[in-house]
Amino acid sequence: MKIMDSQSRPRPKKRWLILVGLFAVGYFDIGTLKSLGVFLEEMTDDLQTSLAVVGVAIGLCHGIAHCFAVVNVPLLKRFSAGKLIITGSSIAATGLSLIYFATSGIHFLLLMLLTGFGSSVVILPSHACVIDYFPDHFEIATTIVLLGSGVGMMTLPLLTEQLVMAYSWRGAILILGALNLHSCVTGLLMASSSQQRRVLGEPSTLAGRAQIGEDHEELVSLINEPATVDPHYIADDRNDDGVFCFIAIIARAAKKIFLDIFDIKVFRDCPRFITICMTHFILAVSFYGWIVFLIPNAEAKGISPGRAVLLTTIGGAANIFGRLTVGFQAARLNLKPQVTYCFISIVSAGAFFCNFFTKRFSILSCxxxxxxxxxxxxxxxxxxxxxxxVSDERYPAALSFSSLAVGIGEAVGALFIGLLYDYTKSFDIMFCVLGAANILESCIIISPIIMDWMVAMVTPR
Structure with missing residues (x-):
């Protein structure tokens, strides 16, 4: 990954301008996804398709954006985050704008896939570069970046509703596509930096360089190992063991290259990271269900479309407050993120279950x-x-694999939730299932701490 050298970080004013741009990236990314719920039914009827198809398309869009995050690990070692953001946002905005011409559910699905592919090289670089620009204020800077999506969820659907009234859903999505080109400006601001950068993990010490030299020699020795095999044994057409031996050695060398490029060893070296990926997989299911079906759920309970959209504003404002609370408190206090996450999941589960018992707008707002x-x-x-x-050096890799888990979860969740609604025709049942998913999240994330506590209890002092 392209990371700032300690002696060549951008000027303080410039890095704060970049932070504003990264805030805007999240604003339009999640805000656009939330805005699709404003004209979801109108778009479904116009395209003459089912809610399941549209839901899967939206889920795959955001899911692919997260699934392809792992590709960013080798890309960030070769290109700067700014260049990737420019390329990805151009592709994503083009795909979103072309939905204006869609005439069927298949067209919508394919264009949402293109949008998701473009977003895949925008989201992770915009998050991973925070640790490069703000190593001294990581929690606060991360809070501001993630705050963008919360503000987008709150305000962009209100703008989209006015755009739909003025230009229909097709005109609205065309304008949303144009607005998403803003990320190019952020990428240009980052790419225009004349600062010299170094590759993530590139050692600044002689010991580090020696380690890379040893790894390189080990890799070369793996490839050159067939030279020790008896040539007469390989040339014998009646026995292919020599050929198989050569193929096996090449396979081992390729495996080592693959593991080094994508840093898959993070799962071996940090086994608890597996539970985090599992938790994020389930988070994606409940996140997708709430963000897409909040408005349709309210309308199904008899709430007018105008008032139903207000729920997104309320949820977005609370979302911002949640990010600020967790982010700044984490910077001030030594909070255990696993315990905080577990408690929040239980509270969210209760809210999902309560949706089953009410139709009042005031309670739905709460x-x-x-x-x-x-x-x-x-x-x-x-x-x-x-x-x-994980360590700071492995933070981009950990973020990419967590994003992969979220992407798979959103794709699976979109299909599952769409099919569940088509079968039950009930948003109440859907929200109860999402509540159960939150309970499962809390159990998984807290399990390592509970196991440590149990081991400490039985271990004699």
Whole structure:
């Protein structure tokens, strides 16, 4: 990954301008996803498709954006984050704008896949570069970056509603595509830096360089190992063991290259990171269900579309407050992110279950606020959990694998939730299932701490 050298970091004013740009990246990324719920039913009817197809398309869009995050690990070692953000945002904005011309659910699905592919090289670089620009204020800077998506969830759907009234859903999505080009400006600001950069993990000490030299020699020795095999044995057409031996050695060398490029060894060296990925997989299911079906759920309970959209504003405001609370308290206090995450998940589960018993707008507003706060806190904990479980050098890799888990979870969740609604025709049942998912999240994330506590209890002092 391209990272700032300690002697060539951007000027203080410039890095804060970059932080504002990264805030805007999250604003339009999640804000656009939330805004699709404003015209979800109108778009489904116009395209003559089912809610399941549209739901899967939206889920795959955001899911692919997270799934392809692992590709950013080798890309960030070769290109700067700014260049990747420029390329990705151009592709994503183009895909989103072309939905204006879609005439079927298949067209919508393919263009959302293109949008997701573009977003995949925007999201992770915009998050991972925070530790490069703000090593001294990581928690606060991360809070501000993640705050962008909360503000987008709150305000962009209101703008989208006015755009739909003025230009129909097609005109609205065309304008949303144009607005998403803003990320190019952020990328240009980052790429225009004349500062010299170094590759993440490139050692600044002689010991580090010696380690890379040893790894290189080991890799070369693996490839050159077939030279020790008896040539007469390999040339014998009646026996292919020599050929198989050569193929096996090449396979071992390729495996080592693959493991080094994508840093998959993080799972072996940090086994607790596995539980974090499992938690984030389930988080994606509940996150997708709430963010996409909050408005349709309210309308199904008899709430007018105008008032239903207000729930997104309430949820977005609470989401911002949740991110601020968890982020700044983590910077001030020594909070255990696993315990905080577990408590927030239990609170969110209760809000999802309560949705089954009410149709009143005031109560739905309270539930939207609770879920918004909870999801905001969990999204903020997402980055803190990754940083807490691995070293700073492996933070981008941990973030990419967590994003992969979120991407798979959103794709699976979109399909599952869409099919569940098509079968039950009930948002109440859907929200109860999302509540159960939050209970499962809390159990998984707290399990390592409980196991440590049990081991400490039985271990004699």
């Amino acid at each position: 539930l939207a606020a609770i879920n918004g706060f909870a999801i905001g806190g969990k999204v903020m904990s997402f980055n803190l959990l990754c940083k807490d479980s």
